[in-house]
Structure formats: C-alpha cells, structure tokens
Amino acid sequence: MFMPKETIEKTKLDDDALLYQKRDEKKDREKFKELDGKGKLQFFRDYYLLKVVIVVIAAVLLGSVIYTVVKPKPEAALNVAVVNDQWEEQALEDFKTSLQDYLGLDASKNTIEVMDALWLNDDGSDMATRTKLMVNISAGMVDVMIADQEQFLSYAQQGLFVDLTEELPADLYQKLNGQILTSGVIEEEGQEPTGEYSVGISLENSQLYGSLTNQTEPMYIGITTSTKNMEDAVKTLQYLFQ
Template sequence: MTKNSTSEPTNTKPEVQDLTSPDSSKKPTALEDDADIYTRRNVPVSEKQKWNELNRSQKWQYFKDYYLLKVIVTVIAVAFLCNVLWETFGPQIDTVYYGAVLYDDIDDEKLKELETAFSEYLNISTKKQRVTIDDNFNFTNNSTALSGEEKLTTYMYAEQVDTITVGAEEFAAMSYNGIFKDLDVILPEDLKSALSEYFVTGTVEDYADTEFIMGIDLSKCEKYQSLSPYVENPVIGIAYNSQHVENTIAYLRYLFDLTED
C-alpha cells in the first residue's frame, strides 16, 4: 500500500523592505518629491523682500524698532566730532573788544547792529576778529544758569572784559571796589577835553579821600540811547585789566562821534 504523501504547511514571512538599499533612502510620503512645500521651506527671505511686503505704517514701525536709535546715536556722535574738530582746527576768532552791559535788557537786533557798525569803524576782518557787546547777565535767583555775578567775575578773572556799562548807583559801588581804570591816566588829552562834561568821578576803597575820573555818563549819548536801554543813567567805565585799551578808547570816540586828532 502506497503511503500518500501529504503536503505540510509552509511558514511564509512577509517581505521586509530593506531600508539600507539605495531605493529606500527616502521616507515614504504621499507628496511628490518636487512638491511646493519642499521648495519653499528653507528659502530665506531677504530684508528687501520683507520691506517690500510691508505697508507704510509697518515700514515706519520697522524703522523705529531696528534703525531709529542707531541713526540718532550716529548723528549725535558725528555732530560732536565735527564740533570738536572745528574748535580744534577751525579758524580762531579773536575778540578785539568786549563790552559788558549789566542790569539792562537791550534788543538783540540793535546790539548786533552796534557790533557790526563798530567792527566797520575799527576796519577789522570779521572772519578773524570780532566785537562783542554782551547784556546777557542774569542777576535773578530763579535760574540754574551761571549768575550775572559769577559770569562777570569769571570774565574779569580771564581778562576778557574791556568796558562795563551799568546804572549810576551800581557804578559807584563797583568803582569803590576798584573795578575801573582812572580815565585821567588812560584817555588822550583831546578825548578828555571833549568828554569832560560827561565825566563821572568816584572814590576807591584804598583812597577814600580822593576823587578819580572813573566813568563816562551815557545818558545824553545819542548812539547809545538809540539802543533804547532801560537803565536811565548808564555809565561806562574801562575795566582795570582791559587788554584792548586802544579799541576801548576807539569805542568812546565812536559813541560820541569824535575823530582822533
């Protein structure tokens, strides 16, 4: 009897994809390789493109957020540097006459006109030299700026002041403290003769018994009164340490329309 051979069941394993093969290097996906999501994912957006996509208000906000502070700092730094360079290497202007006007408030435009006119009288080059008539002295106590006393003291100490114009009462006090030169010694004879009726005398602390010619009354000086000063009886005196006595004498000639003999 022939034994019938029966087929035994065979164990079959499912095919496993070989991930190491060249064809399996990419993860299976439902998208094609050239899908748009892949082409745009890692493309950087340029600053110019970002800027073009913004509206006007967004552009201004973007500028403020990223550039405004830098621009301000740069402008300040450049301005400071330019100022330092100009002060260091720029043309130096020499003050050939400095007149201080105290306790008065004269129109700035009129002061400028007087400075210009006297500069022309001296025949100076305004690119290299200048005339200054300064009434910017604050004698009130409600300001944090340099006070009038401090400014005048500083300028006097630095020998920058040539004349001081002030009311008669204040002039007498300053004269007593030795602020002014004796005009009898300083003025030429022709000027003393022409201005004798305007002389203001005063005493000095160390010579209390002696009268000196300390100032010139400007209350009847037409050119000075054309400035419309508030002080009713202004008196001008030459500072004891004036460095421009010749120009100061010329200023008196100019004010009173006196020619040099």
C-alpha cells in the same frame, strides 16, 4: 587639514565671482577702446559717473569737516559787559557790525562780544550773575563795562576801572567835560573811599547809545583795569561819543 564641505563650496564661489569680475572688467576695457568719442562718453555716464559723483561728494564733505576743525577761530577784539540793561537783538548786531568797521577789524579774525542783560540788585538773588561778571573781569574778558550809576560806583570803589584822565585823548576828555563820573577807591574793607578818579562817562548824551536801549535811568561806561585791549576800548568810547 580637513575643510568642511560648506567652506570649500563658499571658497569656490568666491573664487568664481572674482574670476568673473576680472573677465567683466577686461571685456569692459576692450569694449571701451572700440567705442568712438560719443560712445565713450555714454559708457562713462552709464558705468562710472555715479561712482565718481559719490567719491567727489565724500571728498567735499570730508574736506569741509577738516576745514571746520582746523581753521583759526575768530578772537574777541573787544568784550563789552552791560549791567541792568538789555539791547534789542537787531540793534545789538548792528552795533557790533558798525563798531567792528569803526575799529577796522577783520570779521573773519576778530569779533566783538557783548554780554548784556546782567541783572544786578541788592536783595542777594543775583549772586550767580555777580560771580559770572567777576570771573570774566578777572580773566580779562571784560574790556568795557556799562551800568547804572549805583552798580557802576560799587565796582569803581573796588578799583575795577581805569582813571580816564590817563587813558583818553586830551581832546576827547575835554569834549566830555561835565559828563565824567568820579569816584574814590576803598583800600581796606570798612573804610571810606579815598582819592578821586575819573572812572566813567555818562551815556545820557550819546545818541548812538540812545538808539540801542529803552533804559531811562542814566547809564555810565568805563574801561576795566583788566582789559587786554586798551586801544580798542578807548576807541569804543570815541565811537559812542562821535
């Protein structure tokens, strides 16, 4: 088969380059054997150190990427929703760290999520926020909810909070006597609420909560019926009323 002159010349150049490379590598090996310890170290630095450094850096970067992708992601051990209140960023971080220690959680495996600044009103402009909150509650992603009395009772009447008489330790419930918020539940639309349940606790006497907020209106805390972390939710109430 006929090969163009340019192809023949290029092939010859490639073959010559490979031959020279093999000769150089052979000479390098022979030269390396003849060197003493100090000379071998300098030879390594001159000819191979940069290549080794590049390979090591590439391996570290690849390993870091793989670890980031495959390492277990921390799971939320507790989700808190805060309606009509917003906490200072540093106070929020301090609260999460302190509560994490109180609950005995491993920060590398579990997190505490606080969804604050959920502003609700009665003029209909808060539909997106209400939808976001209800989606999270329905998905079991709100364990504890804090809200002003009006909004808290509106959700309580929908049956969204547990009866605290059934969940709180007797000594804690007795300690909070006089701070309990009760509510009935609307069984059918258009009807008055029926029954009377202990759905929330006033945070007015919680010094810890007072350090988190500038809210002057009384706020209440309750545990949602969709919680997947009842034990930690109860402990959170204990923590706030130490």
